[in-house]
Amino acid sequence: MxxxxxxxxxxxxxxxxxxxxxxxxxxxxxxxxxxxLVYASGCRSSVCGSCAMRVNGKEVLACAYxxxxxxxxxxxxxxxxxxxxxxxxxxxYKFNAKAKAWQSSPAKNISVTQEDExxxxxxxxxILCGACYSACPVYTVNSEFLGPFxxxxxxxxxxxxxxxxTKDKIDTIQTNGVWDCTLCNECTIxxxxxxxxxxxxxxxxxxxxxxxxxxxxxxxxxGFGGSFDGSPTF
Amino acid sequence: MRSDVxxxxxxxAGLVSAINAHESGAxxxxxxxxxxxxxxxxxxxxxxNAALSNAGEDSVEAHIKNTLKAAHGLAQESxxxxxxxxxxxxxxxxxxxxxxxxxxxxxKIAQRTLGGASAARACYAQDYTGLKILHTLYDRCLxxxxxxxxxxxxxxxxxxxxxxxVSVCGVSVLNxxxxxxxxxxxxxxxVATGGYSKIFHKHTTNSSSSTGDGIASALRAGAxxxxxxxxxxxxxxxxxxxxxxxxxxxxxxxYLLNSIGERFTNELLPRxxxxxxxxxxxxxxxxVFLDIRHLGEAFIDEELPxxxxxxILYENIDPVSDLIPIKPVAHYTMGGIEVDSExxxxxxxxxxxxxxxxxxxxxxNRLGGNSLLELIVFGRQAGNNASKYAKNVKKDENISxxxxxxxxxxxxxxxxxxxxxxYEKHKLIGDIFYKNVGIKRDxxxxxxxxxxxxxxxxxxxxxGVDDKSKIYNNNLVEFLEFKNMLELCETVLLSAIARxxxxxxxxxxxxxxxxxxxxxxxxxxxxxxxxxxxx
Ligand SMILES: Cc1cc2nc3c(=O)[nH]c(=O)nc-3n(C[C@H](O)[C@H](O)[C@H](O)COP(=O)(O)OP(=O)(O)OC[C@H]3O[C@@H](n4cnc5c(N)ncnc54)[C@H](O)[C@@H]3O)c2cc1C
Ligand code: SF4
Ligand code: SF4
Ligand code: FES
Numbered sequence: 001m002x003x004x005x006x007x008x009x010x011x012x013x014x015x016x017x018x019x020x021x022x023x024x025x026x027x028x029x030x031x032x033x034x035x036x037l038v039y040a041s042g043c044r045s046s047v048c049g050s051c052a053m054r055v056n057g058k059e060v061l062a063c064a065y066x067x068x069x070x071x072x073x074x075x076x077x078x079x080x081x082x083x084x085x086x087x088x089x090x091x092x093y094k095f096n097a098k099a100k101a102w103q104s105s106p107a108k109n110i111s112v113t114q115e116d117e118x119x120x121x122x123x124x125x126x127i128l129c130g131a132c133y134s135a136c137p138v139y140t141v142n143s144e145f146l147g148p149f150x151x152x153x154x155x156x157x158x159x160x161x162x163x164x165x166t167k168d169k170i171d172t173i174q175t176n177g178v179w180d181c182t183l184c185n186e187c188t189i190x191x192x193x194x195x196x197x198x199x200x201x202x203x204x205x206x207x208x209x210x211x212x213x214x215x216x217x218x219x220x221x222x223g224f225g226g227s228f229d230g231s232p233t234f
Numbered sequence: 235m236r237s238d239v240x241x242x243x244x245x246x247a248g249l250v251s252a253i254n255a256h257e258s259g260a261x262x263x264x265x266x267x268x269x270x271x272x273x274x275x276x277x278x279x280x281x282x283n284a285a286l287s288n289a290g291e292d293s294v295e296a297h298i299k300n301t302l303k304a305a306h307g308l309a310q311e312s313x314x315x316x317x318x319x320x321x322x323x324x325x326x327x328x329x330x331x332x333x334x335x336x337x338x339x340x341x342k343i344a345q346r347t348l349g350g351a352s353a354a355r356a357c358y359a360q361d362y363t364g365l366k367i368l369h370t371l372y373d374r375c376l377x378x379x380x381x382x383x384x385x386x387x388x389x390x391x392x393x394x395x396x397x398x399x400v401s402v403c404g405v406s407v408l409n410x411x412x413x414x415x416x417x418x419x420x421x422x423x424x425v426a427t428g429g430y431s432k433i434f435h436k437h438t439t440n441s442s443s444s445t446g447d448g449i450a451s452a453l454r455a456g457a458x459x460x461x462x463x464x465x466x467x468x469x470x471x472x473x474x475x476x477x478x479x480x481x482x483x484x485x486x487x488x489y490l491l492n493s494i495g496e497r498f499t500n501e502l503l504p505r506x507x508x509x510x511x512x513x514x515x516x517x518x519x520x521x522v523f524l525d526i527r528h529l530g531e532a533f534i535d536e537e538l539p540x541x542x543x544x545x546i547l548y549e550n551i552d553p554v555s556d557l558i559p560i561k562p563v564a565h566y567t568m569g570g571i572e573v574d575s576e577x578x579x580x581x582x583x584x585x586x587x588x589x590x591x592x593x594x595x596x597x598x599n600r601l602g603g604n605s606l607l608e609l610i611v612f613g614r615q616a617g618n619n620a621s622k623y624a625k626n627v628k629k630d631e632n633i634s635x636x637x638x639x640x641x642x643x644x645x646x647x648x649x650x651x652x653x654x655x656x657y658e659k660h661k662l663i664g665d666i667f668y669k670n671v672g673i674k675r676d677x678x679x680x681x682x683x684x685x686x687x688x689x690x691x692x693x694x695x696x697x698g699v700d701d702k703s704k705i706y707n708n709n710l711v712e713f714l715e716f717k718n719m720l721e722l723c724e725t726v727l728l729s730a731i732a733r734x735x736x737x738x739x740x741x742x743x744x745x746x747x748x749x750x751x752x753x754x755x756x757x758x759x760x761x762x763x764x765x766x767x768x769x
Contacts, residue, residue, distance in 0.1 A: 019550075031657040035709045036701035040268075042441045045477045045544055047365055048272040064547055082411055083706040089269060090384060102373035103332035112329075114337045124334045124359070124366050128271045153373070162332055 001025075003067060005037070006074040007084045022062040022073065023051055026085075039085035046192060049129035052076055053085050059131035059190040076134035092133050092147070099146045100172045101153035107162035116161050123156035123200060125193040132187035132197050144176045148187035148197030151178065155200040158207065170204070170211050178204045179215050236419045237261040237381075238624035239617075240405055242388045242448055243426035245273035246364070246606060247588025249371040250613025251424045251620070252380050260621035263418060265386040265407055267443065267711070270372050274428055274441035275609070278364025279480035279540060280348055281356025282328075282610070283603035284321035288342040292353035294318050301604060304350045304504045305597025306738040307754045308461065313575065317595045317604070317611050324610040325357050333370045335359050346537075347485040348602035350504035356603040361480055361540040364606065385410040387711050388447055389640050391423060391455040392633050393581060400456045401582035403631040406640045410711060413704030415640040421627035422583050422620035425452055426613070429567035429589035431465065433719045433726070435664020437672075438564040439471050439478040448590045450718035452571045453725070453761055457579040460592045460756045460768075461569035462722070463729035466600055466739045467673050468565035469508040470524050475548040476563045479541050481505075481602045483526050486537060491557065492520040506599045506739045509562040513673040516561065523557035530554075562673060566605060568596045568739065569729070572758065577616035583623055587616040594756065598738020647710060650698035656716045659690050659697070663723060675730060676743045684727040691720060729757045732765040 002014045003025065013029045020028075023041055030037045042048040044063045051062040054074045079087040096102075132148035139145060146154075151173060158169050181201045188196040205215070239255045241248050244266035255262045266273065285292040297318040302309055329335060329343060335357055336344040345354040359366040375382060386407040393400050404419040427448025431440040438444070453459055469490070470479045484490070484501040490508070492498055492515050499511035512522050526534060526541075531554045534542050538553075545553045571579055571586040573593055578585050587593075588609050595608060666686055670679040694717070701709035735749035736742050748754075755767035 030709075031655075035652075035657075035699065036703065038701075038706050038708045040272075042268060042272050042443055043274070043277050044442070044475070045277065046547070047362075047540070048268075048274075048276050048441065050268065050272045083703070086706050088411065093269065096373070097376045100377070102377040103370075104377070106327070106330040107332070108330065111341045112335075112337060113341045114339060116341075117334055117337045120334060121360070124369070125362060126369070127276070127365065128269075128369070156334075157332065157373075160332060160334070162330070 001067070001069045003071045003073060005085070006072070007037070017067070020067055022055065022060070022065045022067045022071070025067045026062060038083050047127055049127035052129040052131045052134070054134065059134050061129060061192050064192060076130055078134055078136065078139040079130065089130055092130055093128070095146045095150040096153060099150040099154050099177070100169060101150050101157065103157050103160065103163050104165040104168065107164070110162050112161055120156045120159045122195055123152050126152060126195055127193060129192060131190045131192060135186040135190045137184060137186060138180055138182060142176060142180055145180045146173060146177045151204060152195055152197045152200045155204055158204065167211060170208050170213065173204060174208065174213055178208055179217055235263065237263045238420060239422045239424065239620045240265065240418050240420040241424045241426060242405060243273070243428060243588070244270035244382055245426060245428055245588060246275040246368055246371060246609035247613050248424070248426035249368070249375055250610050251426060251587055251617035252375055253371070253378065254614045254617025255621040256378050256380050258618050258621040260624055262380055264380065264382040265388065265405070265418065266382065266384060267387045267410070269384045270375070270382055271369055273368060274444055275368045276365040277441060277478070278606055279361040279478065280482045281346060281358035281363050281603045282325060282367070282606035283351070283355045283601070284325040284357055284607065285318065285353070285355055286322060286325065286343060286345060286357065288338055289345040289354040292355055296352050297321065297355060300351050301595065301601055304599045304601045304738070306599060306748065307750065308597030308737065308756060310594040313593055313595045317607060320611040321607050324607060328367060328370070328610065331370055331374050333359065333367050346482055347502070348481045349484065349502050349508065350601045351603070356482070358482065361482060361538050367606065386416065387714065388427065388451055389415070391451055391581070391584060392417070392636055393455050394631065399582055402455065402584040404633045406636050408644065408711070410706055413707060415637045415644065417634055417636050419631060419633055420624065421629070422585065422624040424616050424620050425571060425584065425586040425590055426588045427590045429570070430719065430722050431564040431567055433663060433723055434564040434667050435661050436476055437664055437668040439468055439476055440565070445715035445719050446590070446722045447715060447718045448586070449570055450721045452579065452581070452584065452586065453721065455581055455584065456761070457581050457584060458572045458758050458760055459569060459725055460572040460758045461729070462725045462759055463733055463757060464568035464598050464739050465564055465726070466505055466566040466568060467509040467562040469505060469512050469562045470560045471563040472545065472549050473559035473561050477544050477548050478565070479524060479545065479558060479560060480538070483524060483538055483541055486526070486529055486533070488524050488526040488529065491523045491525050504599055504601065506741070509673050510741060512562050522560055524560050525557050526553050527555060566600055568592070568598065568600055576619050577612055578619065583627065585616045585620045587612045598740060644710065647698055647713060648702050652698035652700050654693050654696040656697045656713055659693070660716055660719070663687070663690065663719070667723070671726065671730060674741050674743050677731065677734070680727055680731045684724070684731065687720065687723045687727060724763065725759045728763055728765050729759055733757060
């Protein structure tokens with residue numbers, strides 16, 4: 001089987017593996033053919049988020065994707081490439097801090113029910129792989145967009161009874177946040193954990209509106225009554 | 235760069251230490267060779283133990299008793315007592331900072347039974363317990379503004395000696411992105427770098443980062459290692475990929491079957507016993523399977539969603555309708571850096587916590603759910619004590635000259651021609667260890683394995699890296715990891731050969747019973763390779 005890997009130059013590798021994951025293929029190439037190939041990995045079981053990359057233009061986890069003849073493997077988008085398939089996630093991760101994606105203070109004696117826990121169960125499955133961040137088209141126009149995973153994380157905490165200052169959380173995500181999303185759904189399609197950041201952003205928009213915030217696009221795009229792609233925002 | 239406390243490792247242990255050191259007023263820097271959320275802690279599925287009695291009757295005493303029993307006389311009672319007593323507060327704290335634990339119908343934290351426990355004691359978040367704890371801890375660190383530097387690989391602990399005392403004064407690390415050596419000065423350093431099961435190469439459930447770096451570096455810095463021979467095999471890893479199927483599958487009523495569909499052991503015994511029962515079946519030529527079909531699709535999707543996903547992806551079978559092919563593989567390393575009751579090693583100012591440390595709570599066999607607990611309980615202790623210690627040290631040390639020393643070492647490795655592949659050697663070690671230093675051991679085979687390790691050590695000058703780049707040279711990092719593992723292999727074997735008895739996870743066919751008269755004691759191994767026993 002042959003695959004092409006986007007390194008400094010597009011490079012083709014050939015190997016003999018059956019029913020293998022892309023991560024196994026990369027390991028095989030590195031160990032037996034070219035020790036200078038670099039990529040990140042850890043758990044090899046789709047839970048640490050290290051090995052996100054793009055195959056044929058779509059974000060996948062290398063350890064969860066079964067490699068196919070002719071695949072084109074590239075690093076994630078919207079992040080600086082350090083080398084080969086390794087990208088620098090530090091700026092992307094910093095959006096979690098900018099979005100204050102955490103519980104403001106330790107909770108005291110708050111009873112969480114089975115139903116409460118289900119509300120954000122999916123959101124707390126996020127493995128911070130960055131696939132959604134790579135797939136999001138907004139970054140080509142706004143590099144400061146808080147982005148899908150950090151907004152999903154804000155929803156996780158905002159929707160949790162244990163959070164005692166949701167106002168501050170909602171206020172924080174007004175700039176470069178919920179209104180900058182085009183609701184294109186690209187993030188949802190690539191998420192290996194079946195999280196829909198788009199849906200979370202919509203929920204955050206609704207919550208923002210209830211808290212008295214307005215869609216800033218509403219003024220400039222007044223006639224269309226929606227965001228960039230024309231989809232309704234409420 | 236200078237701070238009060240430097241923490242190496244950003245798994246559960248590192249992050250809990252960081253939060254506590256920060257909260258007790260220290261300036262903290264956390265360094266990790268990955269990103270914090272990628273640490274192995276995210277892989278834990280089963281749960282974290284605390285006698286909350288939320289799903290039936292339980293007590294701290296029962297937790298202590300179960301832990302001591304599994305430890306086979308090798309745990310320190312006071313440490314176990316501390317661990318189990320603190321457990322309830324530890325889980326409450328996790329709950330208070332937002333860990334989304336699964337709940338019971340009456341809004342309590344849900345609990346399930348893991349092997350060796352007399353009650354449903356493990357608190358869980360579906361089967362993503364470790365993931366959700368680690369990410370919540372990470373978020374908490376962000377909220378406190380704790381400085382975490384990613385992709386810094388620990389090279390050495392820097393120490394100084396005065397009046398016969400060795401104390402730590404900083405660390406040297408390789409910045410993986412720039413390829414430069416950096417020095418971080420601090421009077422207190424906490425090692426939280428995880429275990430060493432990766433010496434088993436592909437025969438382990440662990441993340442590829444579990445290479446025991448912190449333990450090997452601590453040994454070189456003068457710390458003592460203890461109980462290195464005790465390596466736990468998890469009974470149920472997927473047969474082809476060694477990926478873990480959590481014990482909670484058995485806890486929920488899963489069966490172990492052989493090729494003819496017979497159950498052959500009590501599935502809820504401690505791990506060492508179940509692993510040996512499976513091993514015996516496999517020696518007879520049987521294949522072994524985990525059967526959870528009778529639990530039903532709804533239950534599996536609710537309580538074990540990750541397990542189903544993993545079995546489909548990595549074994550091409552759906553546990554809702556198929557048997558899961560399994561085998562036991564290396565899972566947890568009970569041994570590590572010896573610490574006292576304050577989490578400090580015998581090197582002043584050097585603390586250790588988590589899987590890399592030996593707090594003497596697991597003894598010869600760890601109970602499922604006690605490791606995540608250890609991270610929280612002792613992480614808190616290590617963080618507070620490191621902070622306190624730092625306040626009492628007034629010395630300013632200039633250790634920046636170590637940049638040059640370490641850079642030279644790395645340049646030398648980069649310039650060496652690679653004639654023998656260390657990747658091949660690691661694979662060889664993994665196979666030898668699985669066969670000879672695994673579930674059942676024999677003195678002759680252990681000695682054979684040690685000889686092989688010495689041969690590989692002799693070949694080290696012929697090994698090197700093909701990648702000469704400075705930027706993100708994983709080839710170089712993996713070689714450094716390999717060297718650390720090689721050092722630890724030797725300590726494991728020396729300890730396993732010396733312990734001429736069977737106890738917990740260490741089973742010697744040539745000495746199948748426990749010998750309390752000589753061996754009811756912790757093994758200690760120092761850098762010269764001397765093994766001694768202490769209580
Ligand atoms: C698949 C699996 C399932 C498990 N399930 C459970 C369970 O259900 N319950 C339970 O109690 N336990 C469980 N365990 C065990 C438990 O998860 C681990 O023992 C625990 O997470 C170890 O945490 P730690 O913080 O000590 O180390 P880790 O989480 O391994 O973190 C180590 C950190 O050190 C860093 N590091 C390592 N070397 C260096 C270096 N040279 N330089 C810089 N940084 C370095 C790493 O990058 C990482 O950040 C499980 C383990 C596995 C593998
Ligand atoms: S939301 Fe999904 S795609 Fe985005 S980082 Fe989390 S797990 Fe990855
Ligand atoms: S839905 Fe929003 S966040 Fe998701 S990819 Fe599209 S623009 Fe980005
Ligand atoms: S290696 Fe962890 S997600 Fe792929």
